Amino acid sequence: MTVDGGDYYHNIVTDEVSWEKPVELQTAEERQTDTSDCIWLEEKSEGGWVPAYVLKRGSNSLKARPVDSKGGKDVDVPLKGGKLYPLTMSHIDKRFLPDDLVLLQSLDPPLVAYCLRHRFQENKIYTWVGADHTVLVSLNPFKRLPIYGPSQIAEFSAPSPNRLQAPHTFAIANAAYRAMTGAKADISILISGESGAGKTEATKQCLNFLADVAGSASGVEQRILQANPILEAFGNAKTLRNDNSSRFGRWMEVHFHARGLHENSISGAFVENYLLEKSRVVSAGKGERSYHIFYQLCASPWAASLSLGDANGYAYLASSGCVSVPSIDDTGDFDEVVTALSAMGFAQEDTQWLFFLCAAILHLGNVKFSPTDGGEGSAVAQAAQSHVGLAAHYLQVDQAALGAALVERQTVVRGEVQRMRNNVKAADEAVEALAKAVYSAMFDELVKRINAAVGGERGVAIGVLDIFGFEIFEKNSFEQLCINFTNERLQQKFNSHTFTQEESLYVAEGAPFDKVPFLDNTPVLELLSAKKPQLGVLILLDEEVRTPQGSDAKWLAKISERHGANPVFGSGSGAGCNGFSFLIRHYAGTRWDAPRTPGAAPHARAQPHS
Ligand SMILES: Nc1ncnc2c1ncn2[C@@H]1O[C@H](COP(=O)(O)OP(=O)(O)OP(=O)(O)O)[C@@H](O)[C@H]1O
Ligand SMILES: [Mg+2]
Numbered sequence: 001m002t003v004d005g006g007d008y009y010h011n012i013v014t015d016e017v018s019w020e021k022p023v024e025l026q027t028a029e030e031r032q033t034d035t036s037d038c039i040w041l042e043e044k045s046e047g048g049w050v051p052a053y054v055l056k057r058g059s060n061s062l063k064a065r066p067v068d069s070k071g072g073k074d075v076d077v078p079l080k081g082g083k084l085y086p087l088t089m090s091h092i093d094k095r096f097l098p099d100d101l102v103l104l105q106s107l108d109p110p111l112v113a114y115c116l117r118h119r120f121q122e123n124k125i126y127t128w129v130g131a132d133h134t135v136l137v138s139l140n141p142f143k144r145l146p147i148y149g150p151s152q153i154a155e156f157s158a159p160s161p162n163r164l165q166a167p168h169t170f171a172i173a174n175a176a177y178r179a180m181t182g183a184k185a186d187i188s189i190l191i192s193g194e195s196g197a198g199k200t201e202a203t204k205q206c207l208n209f210l211a212d213v214a215g216s217a218s219g220v221e222q223r224i225l226q227a228n229p230i231l232e233a234f235g236n237a238k239t240l241r242n243d244n245s246s247r248f249g250r251w252m253e254v255h256f257h258a259r260g261l262h263e264n265s266i267s268g269a270f271v272e273n274y275l276l277e278k279s280r281v282v283s284a285g286k287g288e289r290s291y292h293i294f295y296q297l298c299a300s301p302w303a304a305s306l307s308l309g310d311a312n313g314y315a316y317l318a319s320s321g322c323v324s325v326p327s328i329d330d331t332g333d334f335d336e337v338v339t340a341l342s343a344m345g346f347a348q349e350d351t352q353w354l355f356f357l358c359a360a361i362l363h364l365g366n367v368k369f370s371p372t373d374g375g376e377g378s379a380v381a382q383a384a385q386s387h388v389g390l391a392a393h394y395l396q397v398d399q400a401a402l403g404a405a406l407v408e409r410q411t412v413v414r415g416e417v418q419r420m421r422n423n424v425k426a427a428d429e430a431v432e433a434l435a436k437a438v439y440s441a442m443f444d445e446l447v448k449r450i451n452a453a454v455g456g457e458r459g460v461a462i463g464v465l466d467i468f469g470f471e472i473f474e475k476n477s478f479e480q481l482c483i484n485f486t487n488e489r490l491q492q493k494f495n496s497h498t499f500t501q502e503e504s505l506y507v508a509e510g511a512p513f514d515k516v517p518f519l520d521n522t523p524v525l526e527l528l529s530a531k532k533p534q535l536g537v538l539i540l541l542d543e544e545v546r547t548p549q550g551s552d553a554k555w556l557a558k559i560s561e562r563h564g565a566n567p568v569f570g571s572g573s574g575a576g577c578n579g580f581s582f583l584i585r586h587y588a589g590t591r592w593d594a595p596r597t598p599g600a601a602p603h604a605r606a607q608p609h610s
Helices: 028-032 109-121 150-157 169-183 199-214 220-235 292-298 330-343 348-365 382-395 399-407 424-454 478-508 522-529 537-546 552-563
Strands: 038-043 048-057 061-066 075-078 126-128 136-138 187-191 249-256 266-274 369-372 377-380 408-413 416-421 460-466 569-571 582-585 591-593
Touching: 038 061, 038 075, 038 109, 048 109, 109 126, 136 169, 150 169, 150 199, 169 187, 169 199, 169 460, 187 199, 187 478, 199 220, 199 249, 199 266, 199 460, 220 249, 220 266, 220 292, 220 330, 220 424, 266 424, 292 330, 292 348, 330 348, 348 382, 348 424, 369 424, 377 382, 377 399, 377 424, 382 399, 399 408, 399 424, 478 522, 522 537, 522 582, 537 552, 552 569, 552 582
Parallel strands: 187 460
Antiparallel strands: 038 048, 048 061, 061 075, 126 136, 249 266, 249 460, 369 377, 408 416, 569 582, 582 591
8 A cells, every 4th residue: 555545556476566456356346347448427417427447349339337336237328429538547546636637647527527526525625727826626515614714824824835735715815915915016816607606705715815814904804804795785696506696797906005014915995896687686587586685674674664574575576486595594694784884884874875775676666557548658557656656755756757757758859859658568667777777876886885985005906806607597688698708708718828828838848748629719709799700799789779770680680691600609490599589609518599689678598508
């Protein structure tokens, strides 16, 4: 046995040493299997791979037995229609499963997945990618591991020069901090991954680490940490994939003094928000929720003064069929938000302003209209008058003016303002548009006020990007297209950093290497945003909404004409699309159909990749 616990075999007659068990020592079952002919078997149920012995090879298929079959079934594997990955058994010996994926014996996807899974089972959720320790893979443990305490912060902030740095978010934060203090240059930490992967948790770990290690003279680091519960209450929601899903992108800069008495300590922070998912304010998918703050308010001591009751009584909250969530403590979380708001220096009237706007939105959601003028016009339904009154009260506007603004619209024709009646559908849309606009403006203002509370001298900065992850819904909004586009870009950045830079290192050192094939996102990025050689989908959308006679059909026709031959694009019945839909094959192996109404509030339908 080796010092690290692995078995090896020494033939004292021939003096040969081998990792493979000699036939003479094998059990009867082991003898049936041939360790020199092994493959990876895809485990469809779990989306992983298991090692297997090949028992018999035929011309069209082979018979394989999973290594850990424990009397389970042998499997017939067709030789056509999928890639067969051969496996060298010694590569999965636990001594060869390193904490850096680049050190694996091969970069076959099954071996990468096997290594990550093996480490995960030992609660090792972090793995490096590359010797420069700038890329970290993190797997969500969905349980609290004792690896984020003060002793780990101390350990990672002063790593031993004689030992290799263990993979950890703290190691990334520490490297960023050391690089920034050393070079007096800004550093970025980019966090990407599917929804629920753990990006926001990783962001918080980085911020905690920096707050602890760098500290501040003014205590501003505590205010920076307090911004989290507020941003999450107003910007996060329960989705099918994540009970605390970020529904906005966040770029957070922690600023440090570049020189002087407090050199390298935290001076302030800056938050920039992107692409808040506005559609969620008025409707969430089945089993999902709107923003946490609405449910918190309904359950809070503020409810009475906001004329709010049970969350089930509000159309915007009840329509998804999901109001209370076992893992979410709305009451406790609300207390945390109120404490954080006061720690951030929000005055009582600022807090009230936020809550008033949320209440106004919930009351707006209950406003209903009745048809008038043979269906061409509409009026606020009698039973809904009180909701208009409450919405107006909390928006602090005149009730009659609000009611009137919902049932008619103004257009400018040849310089003249004309008033037109809204039918019921248009009035419903006007309410939704108002609710979304109010929430979005409030969120922007909230971020502005947080920035005012945490702002300070900007010497040098560490930026942390935490965006919402790649996602495919049953109905994808235009917002989802933007989110997935952002994720495509981030993935491209990762590819370029990991593969292209690693290759350039080999080239610089004159070391021989085999080119590693990797998925290139360029085709999808070009399809969406290129100006050349063809105008991309988003650019064409931009053009279409500016064209007076622009329409869904014309837009789709233009896209299909330009991109019809692009393998990452599909439209028409041949691609399984109907109506105004088209599909894009994203790197995450999914397809989705796109907006139906350019500009305003497009809807889309998605299906798993076929
Ligand atoms: N390192 C971790 N340790 C323990 N639990 C974790 C960790 N990372 C994530 N989780 C759990 O997983 C949940 C989802 O993680 P998180 O909200 O960070 O995902 P996300 O990648 O930001 O997703 P989204 O794109 O939907 O915002 C967390 O609420 C937490 O319960
Ligand atoms: Mg998140």
